[in-house]
Amino acid sequence: MRFLASAVLVSLLAALIGTIGPLPDLEGVVRHDTAQRCRAGTNDCTTVTLPDRLSRGDGPVEYRLEVARGTLEGDLKAVLIQRMSDSYALRIGNTPLSPPLDPGRQGWSRPVLALVPGPVLTDADMQTLVITLSALPPREIRLAPVLIGAHDTLLFRSNLVMILRIGMQRIAFGLCIFGVIAFVGLDMRPETRTGTYRYLAAACAAAAIVLLGGVFIVPFLPLMTWIAVWTTAAHLAIFAFCRFLALHVGRRPSGLEAAWLAAIILGAGLLFVLPAEIWRLCQLAISMVDLVFLTLATAGLMAPPRRDRNSEDYVMLLPMATGSALLALYWLELVGVTPVRTIETIQFAPIAFMCVAFTHVVGQAVIGQRLSDRFAARLSSEVTLRSGELIRTHETIRKMERERAIEAERQRIILDLHDGLGGQLINMQAYLENSDIQDETLENAIASAMADLAIIMDSIDAEDDVTTLLGSLRNRIEPMLTRNNLRFDWRIEEPPAGLTASPAHSVMLLRIVQEALTNIVKHAQADTIIMECTRDHIAITDNGNGMADGQRAGGRGLSNIRSRAATINAALDITTGPAGTRISLRWDPPQPGSGIADIQPDA
Numbered sequence: 001m002r003f004l005a006s007a008v009l010v011s012l013l014a015a016l017i018g019t020i021g022p023l024p025d026l027e028g029v030v031r032h033d034t035a036q037r038c039r040a041g042t043n044d045c046t047t048v049t050l051p052d053r054l055s056r057g058d059g060p061v062e063y064r065l066e067v068a069r070g071t072l073e074g075d076l077k078a079v080l081i082q083r084m085s086d087s088y089a090l091r092i093g094n095t096p097l098s099p100p101l102d103p104g105r106q107g108w109s110r111p112v113l114a115l116v117p118g119p120v121l122t123d124a125d126m127q128t129l130v131i132t133l134s135a136l137p138p139r140e141i142r143l144a145p146v147l148i149g150a151h152d153t154l155l156f157r158s159n160l161v162m163i164l165r166i167g168m169q170r171i172a173f174g175l176c177i178f179g180v181i182a183f184v185g186l187d188m189r190p191e192t193r194t195g196t197y198r199y200l201a202a203a204c205a206a207a208a209i210v211l212l213g214g215v216f217i218v219p220f221l222p223l224m225t226w227i228a229v230w231t232t233a234a235h236l237a238i239f240a241f242c243r244f245l246a247l248h249v250g251r252r253p254s255g256l257e258a259a260w261l262a263a264i265i266l267g268a269g270l271l272f273v274l275p276a277e278i279w280r281l282c283q284l285a286i287s288m289v290d291l292v293f294l295t296l297a298t299a300g301l302m303a304p305p306r307r308d309r310n311s312e313d314y315v316m317l318l319p320m321a322t323g324s325a326l327l328a329l330y331w332l333e334l335v336g337v338t339p340v341r342t343i344e345t346i347q348f349a350p351i352a353f354m355c356v357a358f359t360h361v362v363g364q365a366v367i368g369q370r371l372s373d374r375f376a377a378r379l380s381s382e383v384t385l386r387s388g389e390l391i392r393t394h395e396t397i398r399k400m401e402r403e404r405a406i407e408a409e410r411q412r413i414i415l416d417l418h419d420g421l422g423g424q425l426i427n428m429q430a431y432l433e434n435s436d437i438q439d440e441t442l443e444n445a446i447a448s449a450m451a452d453l454a455i456i457m458d459s460i461d462a463e464d465d466v467t468t469l470l471g472s473l474r475n476r477i478e479p480m481l482t483r484n485n486l487r488f489d490w491r492i493e494e495p496p497a498g499l500t501a502s503p504a505h506s507v508m509l510l511r512i513v514q515e516a517l518t519n520i521v522k523h524a525q526a527d528t529i530i531m532e533c534t535r536d537h538i539a540i541t542d543n544g545n546g547m548a549d550g551q552r553a554g555g556r557g558l559s560n561i562r563s564r565a566a567t568i569n570a571a572l573d574i575t576t577g578p579a580g581t582r583i584s585l586r587w588d589p590p591q592p593g594s595g596i597a598d599i600q601p602d603a
Helices: 002-018 151-188 196-215 223-248 255-270 276-302 312-335 346-419 421-434 440-461 466-483 503-524 549-554 556-567
Strands: 030-032 034-039 045-049 052-054 061-068 077-081 087-092 095-098 112-116 126-134 141-143 146-150 487-492 528-533 537-542 571-577 580-586
Touching: 002 276, 002 312, 030 061, 077 087, 077 151, 087 112, 095 112, 112 151, 126 141, 126 146, 146 151, 151 196, 151 346, 196 223, 196 346, 223 255, 223 276, 223 346, 255 276, 276 312, 312 346, 421 440, 466 487, 466 503, 466 528, 503 528, 503 537, 503 556, 503 580, 556 571
Parallel strands: 487 528
Antiparallel strands: 030 146, 034 045, 034 061, 052 141, 061 126, 077 112, 077 146, 087 095, 087 126, 528 537, 537 580, 571 580
């Protein structure tokens, strides 16, 4: 089915290209579409329609055109033959208009423009223009319609034909030479050595040999040798190009391709053994095989037998089918199915196939870039993942080192407090209890000092857990609250995210809470205290009589609270009124990406 679809596509494109007609007529130029075809030197003539062809290139053959004298008189006139083969001689009567072309020079790709000087005209009303053509087998004799008119007008048409025929071949030749250099260079690189560029370089080299005869006149080879080289190079170019496409779509070489290559090589040698006409039929048969394999290659682009489908295949499909259609039209012209075209289109086929090759290169570059981007993304993800693991490991190590240092410091402080200050306070308290001295101020001071010492110990024991720290404080102050008939409403949810966990900050936080609770007991005349702790704030609220203006503006306790709140990076908010007072500490949540700890690897 794919082959059938490919054949239909190539046939449609060939039919579309075949509808392109000849170049439009020129004003003031006479076009001769008929002529008398005669054997040279005889009157054995046949009227033919131009373009004309003779399959047996055993000339010479004369084409005689009757031209009105008025057509050749006046301003500088010229005769333009847009297409002919192979060697020619041009004369009016017995006067030559241009030097004859040696058949060995093989200049059949170029138009012929010859001036018609006035003295060559006779007195007769009708002048006879004689075009003598000859070709060595297996070449054919061909002649396109002849144009006669003003030299300047025909010179423009001659240059246009040169551009469409020779100019396009020169562009294709340059692309092929560039392709040989580029594809050999790509094949030499280890990262692009897939075999496809090797076949592309071979196809470009063979195509350059084919185009050589159109770009340059080739006098250094005998005609038969050049024809053998030319035809073999054309078949090899198609073979190498089809092998490139087979590798592109992932198809392995087959025995049919090996037989095809053997037929190409054998056909080159048969030129010197078989008669020219039989050799020509063999070459037409091999060309038919070329078209079959080109159609198969086009079908491979339509649905390549592989799981990964690249968009470049669709881009390559149109120029590939176009090149195949151009070759099919040329083959139909060779076998005589279609008439000889004045301006052939076969020279555009190498350009179409080079578009396929360069599309493959660009597509491979895009695929390579895509794979490189994917690899870079995976590598970046892996680096991020590993970096996150390293960060977490580093944080774990730092945490362990900090814990060891804290543990060591804790042990030292505990021993110092136990052996020093704690022991002295206990001794002083025992002395007062066992003596007759009644000093309430001293007893309160000792109790306050011991309470402060307990807070310090609590801050060390629970430095990473604010809720535990507040719980320890609650246990120590609840007896005082009970004695003062205060109900404690405990609303602890989770520790604030913005509070830095450290012994110093823990002590500051406990001091703020302790100061606020002490102020409530002493001044607020409240019966309920609400303690809140959420992710973004800590608040102490009472239902007392509020603060006086003097207390709120200049109290020493509030000043200490403000100073300590600034130390722990908390925003202090004090709201007071007849319904009570609320002291709130609020922290901004940490922003993502604000530190190393925020870097997380991709899942």
